[in-house]
Amino acid sequence: MLIDRQARLVEVESWGDYFLFTFDAPEIARQAQPGQFLMIKVSETTQPLLRRPISLHNVEDTRVQIFFQVAGQGTRLLSSKQPGQRLDLLGPLGKGFSTRPEFRGREIFCVGGGRGLAPLYYLARELRSLGARPVIFYGGRREADLPLKDRLKAAGFELLVSTDDGSCGFRGLVTSLVEEELNKRKPVFLYACGPDPMMEKLAGICRRQNLSGEFSLESIMGCGFGACWGCVKKIRSGGQAKYLKICQDGPVFPIEEIVWQENEHG
Amino acid sequence: MVDLSVNLGFQKLKNPVLAASGTFGYGLEFKPFYDLELLGGFVVKGLYLKPREGNRPPRLVETPSGLINSIGLQGIGVEAFCREVLPELAGLRTAVIVNVCGEEEDEYARVAEYLSRHQGIAALELNISCPNVREGGRCPAQSPEATYRTVKRVKQVTSLPLITKLSPNVTDITAVALASEEAGTEAISLINTLLAMAVDTETRKPKLGNIMGGLSGPAIKPIALRMVFQVARAVKVPVIGMGGIFSAEDALEFMMAGATAVQVGTANFVHPDACLKIIKGLETWAEKHGITKISEVTGSLNI
Numbered sequence: 001m002l003i004d005r006q007a008r009l010v011e012v013e014s015w016g017d018y019f020l021f022t023f024d025a026p027e028i029a030r031q032a033q034p035g036q037f038l039m040i041k042v043s044e045t046t047q048p049l050l051r052r053p054i055s056l057h058n059v060e061d062t063r064v065q066i067f068f069q070v071a072g073q074g075t076r077l078l079s080s081k082q083p084g085q086r087l088d089l090l091g092p093l094g095k096g097f098s099t100r101p102e103f104r105g106r107e108i109f110c111v112g113g114g115r116g117l118a119p120l121y122y123l124a125r126e127l128r129s130l131g132a133r134p135v136i137f138y139g140g141r142r143e144a145d146l147p148l149k150d151r152l153k154a155a156g157f158e159l160l161v162s163t164d165d166g167s168c169g170f171r172g173l174v175t176s177l178v179e180e181e182l183n184k185r186k187p188v189f190l191y192a193c194g195p196d197p198m199m200e201k202l203a204g205i206c207r208r209q210n211l212s213g214e215f216s217l218e219s220i221m222g223c224g225f226g227a228c229w230g231c232v233k234k235i236r237s238g239g240q241a242k243y244l245k246i247c248q249d250g251p252v253f254p255i256e257e258i259v260w261q262e263n264e265h266g
Numbered sequence: 267m268v269d270l271s272v273n274l275g276f277q278k279l280k281n282p283v284l285a286a287s288g289t290f291g292y293g294l295e296f297k298p299f300y301d302l303e304l305l306g307g308f309v310v311k312g313l314y315l316k317p318r319e320g321n322r323p324p325r326l327v328e329t330p331s332g333l334i335n336s337i338g339l340q341g342i343g344v345e346a347f348c349r350e351v352l353p354e355l356a357g358l359r360t361a362v363i364v365n366v367c368g369e370e371e372d373e374y375a376r377v378a379e380y381l382s383r384h385q386g387i388a389a390l391e392l393n394i395s396c397p398n399v400r401e402g403g404r405c406p407a408q409s410p411e412a413t414y415r416t417v418k419r420v421k422q423v424t425s426l427p428l429i430t431k432l433s434p435n436v437t438d439i440t441a442v443a444l445a446s447e448e449a450g451t452e453a454i455s456l457i458n459t460l461l462a463m464a465v466d467t468e469t470r471k472p473k474l475g476n477i478m479g480g481l482s483g484p485a486i487k488p489i490a491l492r493m494v495f496q497v498a499r500a501v502k503v504p505v506i507g508m509g510g511i512f513s514a515e516d517a518l519e520f521m522m523a524g525a526t527a528v529q530v531g532t533a534n535f536v537h538p539d540a541c542l543k544i545i546k547g548l549e550t551w552a553e554k555h556g557i558t559k560i561s562e563v564t565g566s567l568n569i
Binding site: 004041046047048049050051090219220221222223225226227228229230231232233242243 | 288290291295298311319324327333483532534536539
């Protein structure tokens with residue numbers, strides 16, 4: 001039985017608009033898979049009304065972590081929570097990333113744009129435990145948008161960073177950095193999460209390079225578990241494009257199945 | 267021990283709390299959360315004859331204590347429902363109510379007729395009030411004549427009890443309620459969502475892909491309550507009240523205003539076990555007030 005559990009917030013770290021929360025949530029930790037998400041109640045009142053969907057950043061023992069950026073009223077309220085407070089967490093929800101045994105010994109690209117890095121840390125750990133070699137790409141507007149870069153490095157991951165203003169790492173879009181690296185090496189798979197324009201561009205690069213992969217999509221959600229049909233994205237499935245639920249059929253989809261333009265068919 | 271049962275005439279419910287159509291999927295989505303048999307019943311998502319694509323996203327926008335949706339009744343259609351979903355619901359000891367949609371009167375009748383050939387359905391709820399499927403939010407429930415014709419037409423093809431779901435987007439809801447009663451509806455449910463919109467001031471674009479949508483949630487509760495009160499006074503058939511019910515106190519308000527039962531909608535999104543909490547809350551309230559039968563609350567408003 002899935003229930004919404006009250007979980008204790010045990011640690012809060014922050015860098016400007018970015019927050020890393022650690023909860024003690026044994027039941028969620030036991031079931032979680034990389035790429036899944038939580039629906040979090042941010043208010044005791046009806047304002048805002050809905051929970052917020054936030055992806056799992058990391059799971060260790062009985063603890064789960066979320067990494068998010070303040071983007072509106074809901075995440076602002078969430079960011080004001082203090083260690084010791086208990087929050088309603090519903091999850092783990094959705095279908096996470098799929099990993100394959102043949103990834104062992106191979107390079108896998110994990111591309112995160114800004115807060116889109118959130119689900120990739122947990123994924124990269126999983127890939128490493130499978131014996132694969134994850135390469136993390138972490139892009140942002142400026143260095144302040146890459147608060148987790150030192151931790152990723154400290155965790156021993158190969159990390160390539162980009163900033164639009166050149167304040168850190170490669171100067172330019174993370175998609176350009178990925179493209180440049182693809183001239184030098186051939187990963188067997190690519191995972192990504194980030195803003196739509198980044199993902200759409202990356203989808204084009206993967207298509208041209210004949211590289212398969214999976215994207216984790218973001219959406220406003222009503223419920224998070226398939227009841228409201230509010231978070232749909234057009235996905236090619238069984239030969240035709242149709243609206244699938246990001247919360248239940250996703251949030252992770254194969255890159256080639258995602259339809260970027262609403263009026264595109266087939 | 268409080269007797270929570272209520273009687274809709276055609277159907278006795280173990281308690282007055284039904285999960286509302288459009289917020290409860292096909293019922294199965296809530297099975298991971300609790301035993302569906304604890305509910306008075308539930309109303310599955312609206313069904314057309316054929317699968318339906320639904321409206322372009324974004325389909326949801328939050329407003330103060332409210333939610334505007336423009337889902338557009340995306341769904342699997344009545345055939346797939348009867349083949350794939352209904353067998354899993356049919357054995358449940360709770361009232362399974364199916365929400366029936368149509369592009370025109372004939373389609374409502376054909377969907378109802380199709381459903382009538384299957385076991386396990388307690389009643390049909392006629393969705394003549396969805397604001398998201400026709401240009402400008404129009405629907406049959408905006409006219410007493412169209413309401414009468416649709417209900418009458420469906421009555422001719424089914425022996426299943428009918429609950430007619432009314433729209434608040436009208437000038438006089440009692441006229442529509444009376445028309446549905448005259449056409450033979452066994453019960454009336456109200457309100458569906460209020461036609462609404464929201465604008466992004468940065469882009470000057472509507473926040474919904476479909477421009478307009480239906481507002482639900484606590485924001486609409488006072489309006490819903492007023493309309494339930496008006497309709498319950500006007501008709502003899504049982505009234506099922508809904509609109510922003512998030513707590514047992516909300517449910518009791520609707521019952522005092524004349525509702526025999528209530529439906530819980532948007533609350534299911536925020537708290538998947540909202541219906542259970544409300545059922546429990548009704549029991550607690552009744553015990554505190556020395557009420558042995560919750561059905562006594564219906565229409566007990568002191569004026």
